Amino acid sequence: MGKYIAKRFAYMALVFLIVSFLMYSLYNLIPSDPARAELEGMKQTLKPDEYEQMYQDLRARMGLDDPLVIRYARWMGLWPDVEDQGFNGLLQGNFGYSNFFKNNVIEVIKSPMSNTIFINIFSTIAALGITIPLGIYCAVHKGKKIDSSVQVVTMVGYSMPIYIIALIFMFFFCVFWRIFPISGTKTAGAIYANDWEEFVDMFRHICLPVIVMTFASLGGMTRYVRSAMIDALSMDYIRTARAKGLKEKVVIYSHAWRNALLPIVTSIIGWFISIFSGSVIIENTFSLNGMGSLYWTGLNNLDFELVLAIQMFYTIVALLGSLIMDISYGLVDPRVRVDK
Amino acid sequence: MKKLLSLLLAVAMLLSVSAAFAESAEKGTIIYGSTTEIGGDFAPGAWWTNNATDNMIRNLTNDYAVTVTDQGGAYVVNPTVCADLSSVVNPDGSKTFTVKINEGLVYNNGDAITAKDFVWPMVFSCSSVATEVGAKLTGYMTYVGGQDFYDGAAAAVSGIRLIDDYTYSITIVADKIPYFFDMGYVSDMPFSIKYWLGDAVELKDDGEGAYIAGLTKDAVSAQLEYARFNAGEDRVSAGPYNLVEFDKAALQATFTINQNYAGNFEGQKPSIEKIVVVRAEDATWADAIKTGAFNFYDTITDGAQVNTALDIIEAGGFDYVEFDRPGYGMLNFQCDFGPTQFEAVRKAVALLLDRNEFANTFCLGWGGVVNGPYGTGLWQAQEAEEWLEVTLNTYSYDPALAAEILTQDGWIYNADGSEWTEGNVRHKKVTAVEAGDYVHNVTLADGTILMPLIIEWSSSENNSVSELLNVMLAQSEATKATGMVINQNVMTFTELINYYYRDGSQGEKYLVPTYGMFNLATNFTPAYDMSYEWTQDPDLVAQGYNLNRLYNDSLDALSMNMVYGTESTDPETYMAYWKAYIMLWNDILPQIPLYSNVYITMYPDWLEGYEQDSFWDFNQAILYATVAE
Numbered sequence: 001m002g003k004y005i006a007k008r009f010a011y012m013a014l015v016f017l018i019v020s021f022l023m024y025s026l027y028n029l030i031p032s033d034p035a036r037a038e039l040e041g042m043k044q045t046l047k048p049d050e051y052e053q054m055y056q057d058l059r060a061r062m063g064l065d066d067p068l069v070i071r072y073a074r075w076m077g078l079w080p081d082v083e084d085q086g087f088n089g090l091l092q093g094n095f096g097y098s099n100f101f102k103n104n105v106i107e108v109i110k111s112p113m114s115n116t117i118f119i120n121i122f123s124t125i126a127a128l129g130i131t132i133p134l135g136i137y138c139a140v141h142k143g144k145k146i147d148s149s150v151q152v153v154t155m156v157g158y159s160m161p162i163y164i165i166a167l168i169f170m171f172f173f174c175v176f177w178r179i180f181p182i183s184g185t186k187t188a189g190a191i192y193a194n195d196w197e198e199f200v201d202m203f204r205h206i207c208l209p210v211i212v213m214t215f216a217s218l219g220g221m222t223r224y225v226r227s228a229m230i231d232a233l234s235m236d237y238i239r240t241a242r243a244k245g246l247k248e249k250v251v252i253y254s255h256a257w258r259n260a261l262l263p264i265v266t267s268i269i270g271w272f273i274s275i276f277s278g279s280v281i282i283e284n285t286f287s288l289n290g291m292g293s294l295y296w297t298g299l300n301n302l303d304f305e306l307v308l309a310i311q312m313f314y315t316i317v318a319l320l321g322s323l324i325m326d327i328s329y330g331l332v333d334p335r336v337r338v339d340k
Numbered sequence: 341m342k343k344l345l346s347l348l349l350a351v352a353m354l355l356s357v358s359a360a361f362a363e364s365a366e367k368g369t370i371i372y373g374s375t376t377e378i379g380g381d382f383a384p385g386a387w388w389t390n391n392a393t394d395n396m397i398r399n400l401t402n403d404y405a406v407t408v409t410d411q412g413g414a415y416v417v418n419p420t421v422c423a424d425l426s427s428v429v430n431p432d433g434s435k436t437f438t439v440k441i442n443e444g445l446v447y448n449n450g451d452a453i454t455a456k457d458f459v460w461p462m463v464f465s466c467s468s469v470a471t472e473v474g475a476k477l478t479g480y481m482t483y484v485g486g487q488d489f490y491d492g493a494a495a496a497v498s499g500i501r502l503i504d505d506y507t508y509s510i511t512i513v514a515d516k517i518p519y520f521f522d523m524g525y526v527s528d529m530p531f532s533i534k535y536w537l538g539d540a541v542e543l544k545d546d547g548e549g550a551y552i553a554g555l556t557k558d559a560v561s562a563q564l565e566y567a568r569f570n571a572g573e574d575r576v577s578a579g580p581y582n583l584v585e586f587d588k589a590a591l592q593a594t595f596t597i598n599q600n601y602a603g604n605f606e607g608q609k610p611s612i613e614k615i616v617v618v619r620a621e622d623a624t625w626a627d628a629i630k631t632g633a634f635n636f637y638d639t640i641t642d643g644a645q646v647n648t649a650l651d652i653i654e655a656g657g658f659d660y661v662e663f664d665r666p667g668y669g670m671l672n673f674q675c676d677f678g679p680t681q682f683e684a685v686r687k688a689v690a691l692l693l694d695r696n697e698f699a700n701t702f703c704l705g706w707g708g709v710v711n712g713p714y715g716t717g718l719w720q721a722q723e724a725e726e727w728l729e730v731t732l733n734t735y736s737y738d739p740a741l742a743a744e745i746l747t748q749d750g751w752i753y754n755a756d757g758s759e760w761t762e763g764n765v766r767h768k769k770v771t772a773v774e775a776g777d778y779v780h781n782v783t784l785a786d787g788t789i790l791m792p793l794i795i796e797w798s799s800s801e802n803n804s805v806s807e808l809l810n811v812m813l814a815q816s817e818a819t820k821a822t823g824m825v826i827n828q829n830v831m832t833f834t835e836l837i838n839y840y841y842r843d844g845s846q847g848e849k850y851l852v853p854t855y856g857m858f859n860l861a862t863n864f865t866p867a868y869d870m871s872y873e874w875t876q877d878p879d880l881v882a883q884g885y886n887l888n889r890l891y892n893d894s895l896d897a898l899s900m901n902m903v904y905g906t907e908s909t910d911p912e913t914y915m916a917y918w919k920a921y922i923m924l925w926n927d928i929l930p931q932i933p934l935y936s937n938v939y940i941t942m943y944p945d946w947l948e949g950y951e952q953d954s955f956w957d958f959n960q961a962i963l964y965a966t967v968a969e
Contacts, residue, residue, distance in 0.1 A: 031846035032834050036884070041390050042476060047515075048872055048880045050481045055883070057471070083472075101379055102388040102474065103569070111588040167623075175627050182628045186590035188371040189616040287619040287628075289377070289591045297377070302834070 096305035116290040123213040135225025158219025183287035228260035273321035373620030373634035399959040413866025413955035415523035418605040433514030457530035496549030535576035538563035643704030666715035667863030676889035680856035684749030690735035691742035699935035717954020739818040766823035798855035870899040
């Protein structure tokens, strides 16, 4: 197993390098001039020769006149930095510098990342907590009224764009019934007596986004679990188990569910990996400061180092996730060997 | 299942109870909804970033500039700060300003404000350390001796002198004098050197000029980094409000009154106790304001949003103030190739568009039209209001006149050289120089070059102005009947800008003059300075000046003389140049102003005395507002 994991890590490093180069090249294909964008606001206050001097200095400092490969190597930390001539890139733990926020990327993503994880943990747990039992229930009661009703509701939820769901929920829960705050993660100007009060206030603010995200994800997983369970329940070993006189609960949860888990585990692990990634639509609709919103801001402002850092982070998470997924197959089903 | 439903119902009930605690802004607290999220960089001026909301926050927390702009945008000396301001032009053409500040001013933490607090930021702006830490400061280009200090050739900035604890002087380099807005050179604010640069450095003047002893990147970068992003009781500032909290996770900033604040240039102090800045979204702002998520929405620009705001105001609880945009949306021509190089064509385009109808449709009644490069909120425009009305050509919608002007200019041929007939594209006989490499040119058998009246228009994607322009101008029957073709080319804004700048560094194709018309927008500042905008120097044009590529000696001279040929004490001469410039611009028409919005700001109805204007922003206007009894 150790050898297998080491081999996978070597592959992951190679894939990471290829992806990083492709991503870096793609963003550099976009015709934009960061130095010009940086100085545009100052143009009216500078005389032409002053502007030109600053522009050329800035291009040199940003290393914009170097070939693409050199810029990539510098960004990765394989080529000396323009200013201090040291190696100071991604491989050295420097995620880059945000041109929009004028701060280190690592500082910029701290708060959005913690917000995103906080929200996604709740929505993932809630979604899995509802969809798995519901999917199993529907599979066991296949063709009954409750199953048909759930199929209709999940189909509607699955088909409706999340921003429509968000706006409808917002209208009812925030404007009509006034149950939840409409946006943000904190009551404006609130002063908290203790951390618990702060947590409760934040929880109240994220309730609706979590409900919307959960509702929007019910359809897919419920139908997936239902389908896997229906397949498992139709197997001969289930008939054998029932013939042995085992209790129905044991048949469903120990025999059918265990066997249905293999295809489902891919989705479940995928969901947990997505805890790190924000939703552009949900975060912007509810004014949440999360990774999706930050990513959108970065793209809109051509802040490529920020965007690249976020994408590289997701690349690492996805690669690790795929490794965990492969290993988990072996854990879920001992027949699957992952060390070959 | 029943258990699950019961649990969900119980949670819903619990949350319903908690709804009692839902936001309801208390009277006296402004909750300011901002669609531009707070970046969190609160460094002075725009040393690093220029985010609009960060700027507003800086301006709420920093004040005491020696000179400021008043409600109309004109520079005035700030008597709260300045005891005396004198200036003298030196024999070498440079100009020295000597400033004596009032004693008794203090920061929010009670520390005294002295001349050193005004001087060190200027010296820092001349230092290469500022560049090393990534700050965009250009003071070394402004002060005498600044460049030598920046280059390391001098140990002090000779043009910045610390005279005594409350007096300092600055000398501006000769090539920036005379300058009509030279009062802007002394609009410096005080900042605590201890807070911004730390204890390791000290401002000194040994008789040769001012310098900061111990200034190195290593000595100051950590403190600068901390000071930029810090909010809380240890933040040292001297404005009307203290930034007491910035919640990075919620992107929410909270301000309370600075009790040590001595007042603005009119001695005005704030009375609104608390301001909270929160994030607002374009899609949900109306519901957010209805439900109390915020109660102040600044500068609503879109006509549809203005109408929504008025509906909310009508329902009660809010009031509003309206003011003119200090700028406009426009059609911008490149005038060195293709049909748009001809004045007649630009005028014909103007005459083929019903601009009043356009502005009315686009702004939904919340906008108007200007006829020159100005906004109605500019003090210059207000001073010359009557003159502007009677002097400028309004280019009212008149397709017949457009056709006549084109005919007079020689656009009288069909593509085969025969006389133009309706239903065809007009052509004009042009010289080889005029023809250039314009792709649509036709060369007849006898060598005659005909240029067709086909305008290639670059418009940005997802732009409602472009969509309306396409309907009202490019696709209009009047345009077609006149024999003009306007081809809309939709592209990203970045792509549009590259073509507009002809930026070869982004690709060879951008160097080729391709589009003659762009739809863009602009805003003006009170310091109306158009110098170099019409330069004919090819190097400057290549650098991005005179993007219209309109080479007109008179326009260039007027724009330069308006500011660099006029003493700041001579507003009559400035206005004479300004009027001549506007009149000439209106005649040769390098741009067509399309619409100038009317903005509104909505605020809670318990707020009294709130008067915002084009150049009088929230941070200035809020000082005069009070809570209704």
